[in-house]
Amino acid sequence: MINLQSVRKVFQTKDGEVKAVDTVDLNIRQGEIYGIIGYSGAGKSTLIRILNMLERPTSGTVTIGGKNMSELSSKKLREARQEISMIFQHFNLLWSRTVRENIAFPLEIAGYPKDRIKQRVDELIDLVGLEGRGGSYPSQLSGGQKQRVGIARALANEPKVLLCDEATSALDPKTTDSILDLLVEINQKLGLTIVLITHEMHVIRKICHRVAVMEKGKVVEEGDVLNVFKNPKEPITKDFVKQVTEPEETVDTIRQFIQEFPEGRIVQLTFVGGRAGQPLITELIRNYEVDVNILQGKITQTQNGPYGTLFIQIKGSEAALSNAMEFLNSVQVEVEVIHNA
Amino acid sequence: MLSTWFPNVQWDVLLEATQETLYMSAISVVITFVLGLALGLALFLTSPGNLWANKFLNSLIAIIVNVFRSIPFIILIILLIPFTRFIVGTMLGAEAALPALIVGAAPFYARMVEIALREINKGVIEAAKSMGATNTQIIFKVLIPESTPALVSGITVTAIALVSYTAMAGVVGAGGLGNLAYMEGYQRDNADVTLVSTVLILIIVFIIQWIGDRITTTLDKR
Numbered sequence: 001m002i003n004l005q006s007v008r009k010v011f012q013t014k015d016g017e018v019k020a021v022d023t024v025d026l027n028i029r030q031g032e033i034y035g036i037i038g039y040s041g042a043g044k045s046t047l048i049r050i051l052n053m054l055e056r057p058t059s060g061t062v063t064i065g066g067k068n069m070s071e072l073s074s075k076k077l078r079e080a081r082q083e084i085s086m087i088f089q090h091f092n093l094l095w096s097r098t099v100r101e102n103i104a105f106p107l108e109i110a111g112y113p114k115d116r117i118k119q120r121v122d123e124l125i126d127l128v129g130l131e132g133r134g135g136s137y138p139s140q141l142s143g144g145q146k147q148r149v150g151i152a153r154a155l156a157n158e159p160k161v162l163l164c165d166e167a168t169s170a171l172d173p174k175t176t177d178s179i180l181d182l183l184v185e186i187n188q189k190l191g192l193t194i195v196l197i198t199h200e201m202h203v204i205r206k207i208c209h210r211v212a213v214m215e216k217g218k219v220v221e222e223g224d225v226l227n228v229f230k231n232p233k234e235p236i237t238k239d240f241v242k243q244v245t246e247p248e249e250t251v252d253t254i255r256q257f258i259q260e261f262p263e264g265r266i267v268q269l270t271f272v273g274g275r276a277g278q279p280l281i282t283e284l285i286r287n288y289e290v291d292v293n294i295l296q297g298k299i300t301q302t303q304n305g306p307y308g309t310l311f312i313q314i315k316g317s318e319a320a321l322s323n324a325m326e327f328l329n330s331v332q333v334e335v336e337v338i339h340n341a
Numbered sequence: 342m343l344s345t346w347f348p349n350v351q352w353d354v355l356l357e358a359t360q361e362t363l364y365m366s367a368i369s370v371v372i373t374f375v376l377g378l379a380l381g382l383a384l385f386l387t388s389p390g391n392l393w394a395n396k397f398l399n400s401l402i403a404i405i406v407n408v409f410r411s412i413p414f415i416i417l418i419i420l421l422i423p424f425t426r427f428i429v430g431t432m433l434g435a436e437a438a439l440p441a442l443i444v445g446a447a448p449f450y451a452r453m454v455e456i457a458l459r460e461i462n463k464g465v466i467e468a469a470k471s472m473g474a475t476n477t478q479i480i481f482k483v484l485i486p487e488s489t490p491a492l493v494s495g496i497t498v499t500a501i502a503l504v505s506y507t508a509m510a511g512v513v514g515a516g517g518l519g520n521l522a523y524m525e526g527y528q529r530d531n532a533d534v535t536l537v538s539t540v541l542i543l544i545i546v547f548i549i550q551w552i553g554d555r556i557t558t559t560l561d562k563r
Binding site for chain 2: 077084086108
């Protein structure tokens, strides 16, 4: 659906050249939710704007739905943009228009007749759950409601692709989740391809099928969300994965525990996919002569399946311990011994 | 009673002068609004990073605007005499004041329009572009509607400046309350005529300000 080949974007500044996007190749499939994660300044904002040519790439090609975006005439580009809509971190609604008029805006641009606009706006208001707020001005809405207007506006022309520019970064966690649920709903209902950029791993974990990690203009890692969670290669990816699997306090808790109770082994188990649901610990205690003490654990759901980490302390004779470790290594979990008394 | 307090005021002449002032102000405000809006849009759109970014055009328009905005109005009237003769055919009467009023006020308003447009959130323009809007659609559906409160308060300030310009134009023969205050009040030493003319100008100014403020508050939904 979307194909990027060695896309580069170089800005000339007083301090010399800045490579905002540095030779990026991406392939985004039809109907998937594709996340691009990176810290601010990684170039993800520029990259997403290259997709609809709000920023022109310095070199490389961008193909969306078979069209080479950088070679389109300005008229053809405007038509193509009606099929690639965008939502924004700060919503970018027109304050001078009501909710209805804001949603009608792209339809006016596309030249729809008045009665069709009215009918379509009604549908969209229902779809994003803004019944009864049609006559309000954006200043009278909450952040979450504003983003719903943004989404309705973006869907008005029945686009094939939706670009989300940090769409939840200005919202509180609860509102973020409701907006993410809405994005998943429209992805499934309308079969829309969604490309989103974010700095929050939570967003990737919750709704994305595949993810690309960006650092200094380059895509340093890419793949299915679950695989990236399971096996992060780059240090920056490990940092992002830790955001959702290992809360800050985990490390401290475990360290303190080791100081107080230095016996046995402390092991970190990482479950990926189906295995997270199986009674592994029960098996461990039943079949081996060991005591198991659960220190901390967390299981998170991703679009491709569950992912979790569990910290346990295992106590027992040396022989029992090595048998237990052998068992753990034989099942499909990642085992890492953190402390061995 | 009026004739004992203001013995020298001829009320029919005063009425006529007021009408002339209102006529000059009204026509010049309308034309200044249109011209100033066009000039202000041109200034904004040709500035770096905008829809029609063009360094040469931008500095050309900026120079014209700055020159005409900087010439003192009374001198501008004199400089424009040949131009006015050519267009209006005479140097006397309310019509003859219009070219100078407009040439003096339009650049002034153009700068205010430019400032108003700069205040618009860039993200909204980007959003319109991302929907495939043409430049014309962006101008008429985004730029102008999103800056209306500032455009209205700007034209209010400009209209008030125009009322005082008409008084100056009156001195060089355009009629109106300024002319009355100068010729009948000052030259003939009738302080009451000057006073009444001044009060009438103040009333006009207050009414303009009040209307401007009302419209601005109604339009502003932020």
